[in-house]
Amino acid sequence: VAVFTPAGELTAYITLPSIDFVSSLEFGGASGTDLHMVGKCKDDDTKGCVDVYSGSAVGRAFSTLKKSDGGSPPAGCGKTGRARK
Secondary structure, eight states: OEEEOTTSOEEEEOOOSSEEEEEEEEEESSSSOEEEEEEEESSOTTSEEEEEEEOSSOOHHHHHHHHHTTTOOOTTTTOOSOOOO
């Protein structure tokens, strides 16, 4: 996964331990700085895997949702291991 500045400059690459091909990305976690990446597993291409990278930048969608809710993240954000109904 390539990391770019808002100006479009390449700054880094994120190496993924369990994913060969990323199919989806989303920021989450309590502060919105955890990048969740979903894709095909390296060890079994019939399964999907998730890798999480903790960074310092808050995702735009997470930030927008937080602002629209008066400063609180939506219910379920930042929690792990819980299914939403």
